[in-house]
Amino acid sequence: MRDPAPAKSTVSADRGALFSTLVNLWPYIWPADRRDLKLRVIGAMVLLLLAKLATISVPFTFKWATDALANQSTAPAGFPAWVVWAIAAPVLMTITYGGMRIVMALLTQVRDGLFAKVAMHAVRRLAMITFQHMHRLSLRFHLERKTGGLTRVLERGRNGIEIIVRMVILQLLPTIVELILIVAVLLTVFDWRYVAVIMVTVTLYMLFTYYATEWRIGIRRRMNESDTDANTKAIDSLLNYETVKYFGAEAREAARYDRSMERYEEASVKTYTSLAVLNSGQAAIFTAGLTVVMLMAVFGIRAGTNTVGDFVLINAMMIQLYVPLNFMGMVYREIKQAVTDIEMMFSILTRDPEIKDKPDAKPLVVTRGEIRFEDVRFAYDPDRPILKGLTFDVPAGRTVAIVGPSGAGKSTISRLLFRFYDITGGRILIDGQDIREVTQASLRAAIGMVPQDTVLFNDTIGYNIRYGRWEAGEAEVEDAAALAQIDAFIKAAPKGYATEVGERGLKLSGGEKQRVAIARTILKAPPVLLLDEATSALDSYTEKEIQDALERVSRGRTTLVIAHRLSTVIAADEIIVLDQGEIAERGTHAGLLARGGLYAGLWNRQREAEAAREKLALVGDSPKAPNRDPPRTDDAPPNRDGLPRDRPPVEPAQAAE
Numbered sequence: 001m002r003d004p005a006p007a008k009s010t011v012s013a014d015r016g017a018l019f020s021t022l023v024n025l026w027p028y029i030w031p032a033d034r035r036d037l038k039l040r041v042i043g044a045m046v047l048l049l050l051a052k053l054a055t056i057s058v059p060f061t062f063k064w065a066t067d068a069l070a071n072q073s074t075a076p077a078g079f080p081a082w083v084v085w086a087i088a089a090p091v092l093m094t095i096t097y098g099g100m101r102i103v104m105a106l107l108t109q110v111r112d113g114l115f116a117k118v119a120m121h122a123v124r125r126l127a128m129i130t131f132q133h134m135h136r137l138s139l140r141f142h143l144e145r146k147t148g149g150l151t152r153v154l155e156r157g158r159n160g161i162e163i164i165v166r167m168v169i170l171q172l173l174p175t176i177v178e179l180i181l182i183v184a185v186l187l188t189v190f191d192w193r194y195v196a197v198i199m200v201t202v203t204l205y206m207l208f209t210y211y212a213t214e215w216r217i218g219i220r221r222r223m224n225e226s227d228t229d230a231n232t233k234a235i236d237s238l239l240n241y242e243t244v245k246y247f248g249a250e251a252r253e254a255a256r257y258d259r260s261m262e263r264y265e266e267a268s269v270k271t272y273t274s275l276a277v278l279n280s281g282q283a284a285i286f287t288a289g290l291t292v293v294m295l296m297a298v299f300g301i302r303a304g305t306n307t308v309g310d311f312v313l314i315n316a317m318m319i320q321l322y323v324p325l326n327f328m329g330m331v332y333r334e335i336k337q338a339v340t341d342i343e344m345m346f347s348i349l350t351r352d353p354e355i356k357d358k359p360d361a362k363p364l365v366v367t368r369g370e371i372r373f374e375d376v377r378f379a380y381d382p383d384r385p386i387l388k389g390l391t392f393d394v395p396a397g398r399t400v401a402i403v404g405p406s407g408a409g410k411s412t413i414s415r416l417l418f419r420f421y422d423i424t425g426g427r428i429l430i431d432g433q434d435i436r437e438v439t440q441a442s443l444r445a446a447i448g449m450v451p452q453d454t455v456l457f458n459d460t461i462g463y464n465i466r467y468g469r470w471e472a473g474e475a476e477v478e479d480a481a482a483l484a485q486i487d488a489f490i491k492a493a494p495k496g497y498a499t500e501v502g503e504r505g506l507k508l509s510g511g512e513k514q515r516v517a518i519a520r521t522i523l524k525a526p527p528v529l530l531l532d533e534a535t536s537a538l539d540s541y542t543e544k545e546i547q548d549a550l551e552r553v554s555r556g557r558t559t560l561v562i563a564h565r566l567s568t569v570i571a572a573d574e575i576i577v578l579d580q581g582e583i584a585e586r587g588t589h590a591g592l593l594a595r596g597g598l599y600a601g602l603w604n605r606q607r608e609a610e611a612a613r614e615k616l617a618l619v620g621d622s623p624k625a626p627n628r629d630p631p632r633t634d635d636a637p638p639n640r641d642g643l644p645r646d647r648p649p650v651e652p653a654q655a656a657e
Contacts, residue, residue, distance in 0.1 A: 009152035028122035044115040049106035059316035063309035065093035089497035106312040119165040136353045139420040157345030160338035175324040201289025212278040223267035230260035368396035369527040369558035377425030401561040405579035414532045448526035452533035454517040456505030462497030468523035484519035529559040
C-alpha cells in the first residue's frame with residue numbers, strides 16, 4: 001500500500017499548484033482592457049448556471065410524468081390550478097422532459113461557444129507575452145537552453161492553458177455547481193441522510209479516482225516510452241536500409257525491433273488492465289451509493305413519505321451526476337499535466353532578463369561612429385576571466401582588425417559590443433557614450449553585423465534582404481543586392497527575389513548566404529560595421545569575392561573585423577593581436593610581420609597550411625589543373641550562383657608581397 005503521508009502532501013501540492021496557476025491565468029481570462037471579453041465571461045457563467053438549473057429540472061419533469069402516470073399528484077401546495085393540472089398531465093410532462101433536455105444541451109453548447117473567444121484570447125496573449133519575453137532574455141539563457149526545448153515549452157504552455165480553461169471552467173466548475181444544486185434539492189425534497197450518502201459516495205469516488213489515476217500515469221508513461229523506443233528503432237533501421245543489407249543484419253534488426261515491441265505489448269496490456277480497474281472501481285463505488293439512496297427511496301414510498309416519482313427522481317439525478325464524475329480521472333490527469341506545462345511557461349516569464357535598459361536610458365546618438373574599449377574586463381565564469389583590461393580605439397571611418405589564436409576572446413568582443421552581455425569592468429564607448437547608458441534598441445540599430453555562420457529565415461531571398469530595414473522600397477533592396485554582388489544570381493533564379501532559401505538558408509551555397517547577409521547589412525545602412533569571421537568558412541575564391549564586397553560596404557564606416565584568416569585583414573588600418581584576453585601586439589600588417597612576434601608566427605603557419613593544401617590539390621591533376629574552377633564549400637554544381645570566375649584566389653604569400 002502507498003504511504004498516505006506523501007499522498008496527502010501531493011494532493012496539497014497539486015491543489016496549491018492548480019490554485020496558483022488559476023491565479024496567474026485570471027488576468028488573461030478577465031482582461032482589464034477588454035470589456036467585451038468580460039461580458040463573455042459573465043454571459044458564460046450565467047449560461048452555466050441556467051444549463052445546470054435545466055439539468056436539475058430534467059429529473060423533476062421525469063418524476064412528475066411518472067407520478068402523473070401513477071395518479072399521484074405531487075404539485076407543491078399553493079400552486080395555481082393550471083400548474084397542478086400541467087404536472088398531473090403525463091403527456092405534457094413527457095414533452096416538457098424532452099424539451100428541457102434540449103434546452104440543457106443548447107445552453108451548454110452556447111456557453112462553450114461564448115467562452116471559446118475568452119479561452120483562445122488568453123492562449124494567444126500569454127503565448128505572445130512568453131514569445132516576446134524569450135527574445136528579451138539574454139544570450140546566456142538561450143545558449144544554456146535547447147531551442148527545440150523552448151518551442152516545446154511554448155507549445156505545451158499554449159495547450160496547457162487551453163486544457164485548464166476547458167477542463168476547469170467547462171468541466172470541473174459545472175460539476176461542482178451541479179453537485180451543489182443536487183445537495184440543495186436533496187435537502188429540500190428528501191432529507192439530510194440522502195445528502196450524507198451522496199457526499200460519502202462522491203468523496204470515495206474522487207479518492208479512488210485520484211489514487212488509481214496516479215497509478216495509471218506511471219504505467220502510461222512506460223507505455224509511451226516503449227512506443228517511442230520501438231518507433232525510433234524502426235526509423236533508425238529503415239533509414240540505414242543499405243547498411244542493414246551490407247551486413248545481412250535483417251534478422252538482427254527484426255529481433256531488436258521485436259524486443260521493443262514486446263515491452264510495448266506488456267506496457268499496453270497493463271494500461272488497458274489498469275483502465276479496466278479504474279472504470280470498474282468507479283462504477284462499483286457509484287453504483288453502491290446509487291443503490292443505497294434508491295433503497296432509502298423505496299422505504300420512503302412504503303412509509304408513504306415518498307412517491308414513485310421520487311424514486312425515479314433520485315435515480316435520474318444520480319445518473320446525471322455520474323456522467324461528469326466519470327470524466328474526473330481524465331480531467332485530473334489532463335489538469336495535472338497542464339499545470340506542469342503552464343508552470344514551465346510561467347517560470348520563463350518570471351525569469352528576469354540579464355541585460356536591461358536603465359530607467360533613464362536614452363537613445364544612442366551616432367555622430368562619427370568612433371568606438372573605444374577602455375580597460376574592458378569580462379568573464380562568462382568568475383573563475384575564468386576572458387578579457388583582462390582591453391583598451392583600444394576604432395577611429396571613425398577606419399578599419400581595425402582583431403586577430404589571435406582560438407580562445408583569445410575575439411568573438412567575445414563582438415558580443416560585448418552588441419551588449420549581449422554586460423562587461424564586468426571598464427567601459428565601451430561609442431562617440432563618448434557608454435553603451436550601458438543607452439537603449440539596447442538604439443545601440444543595435446547603429447551596428448551592422450555580418451557573422452561567420454549566416455542563418456537565414458525560411459522565407460524568400462527578398463524577405464531576408466529586407467530584414468535589414470523592413471520599410472525599405474524595392475529599389476533599395478535591389479541596390480543592396482547589387483552592392484553585395486548577389487543580384488546576378490537572383491536575376492538568374494526563376495522566381496527572382498521570391499526564391500525560397502529553405503530552412504536556415506540551406507538551399508543556398510555558403511557564398512550566396514554570405515552575400516545575402518551582406519545585402520541585409522547594406523540595406524540597414526549602419527554607421528558601425530562588425531565583421532565576425534565573415535569569410536572563414538568559405539573557399540579561397542569565394543572568400544576573395546566576399547572580401548571585395550565587404551570592402552565596398554565598409555568604406556566610410558567604422559569597421560571592427562574579428563578575423564581568423566589573416567589574409568582578410570591585410571589592408572586594415574590597425575591589427576590588434578589578442579592572446580589569452582590581453583593585447584599582445586598591435587600595428588599594421590607589414591609592421592607586425594617585421595616584428596617577428598605572435599602575429600608573424602600565426603601568418604607563417606597559415607601560409608604553410610595554404611601551401612600544403614594547394615600541393616595536395618595538385619597531386620594527380622593534369623597540367624591545366626590550376627585553371628580549373630575553384631573548390632566550393634557545398635555540393636551544388638559550379639557557377640550556380642552566377643558569380644564571375646575570372647580572378648584567381650589571392651594567396652597569403654602573394655598578398656604579403
